[in-house]
Amino acid sequence: MSSPRALSDIKKDLESFVGSRIRLKANRGRNRIVEREGVLESTYPNIFVIKLNERKIERRVSYTYADVLTETVELFVYDKQDAEIRIASANN
Secondary structure, three states: OOOOOOHHHHHHHHHOOOOOEEEEEEEOOOOOEEEEEEEEEEEOOOEEEEEEEEOOEEEEEEEEHHHHHOOOEEEEEEOOOOOEEEEEOOOO
C-alpha cells in the first residue's frame, strides 16, 4: 500500500478541475452516504466549494482537503464522453 498523498497534492489536483462537472460521494457517518452532482466552483487554501443545483435551488457546500485525505469525501469528474474519472483520492 502506498503512503497517503499530501494535502498540497490534493489541492493542486482539484485546482485543475475548477469549473468542471463532478460527482461527490460523502460519508456523513452512521451509514449515511450522500451522493450529489455539481460543479467545482472554487478552491481556497483550506477548503474547496461545490455548487449544487437541487430541486431548482442553488446551494453551495464546502469540504476540506483533509476530508479527501481521510476518504470521507470522494470526487469524480465527468470527461467529454460523460465517463467518470476519480480525481481526488488519498492513495492516487
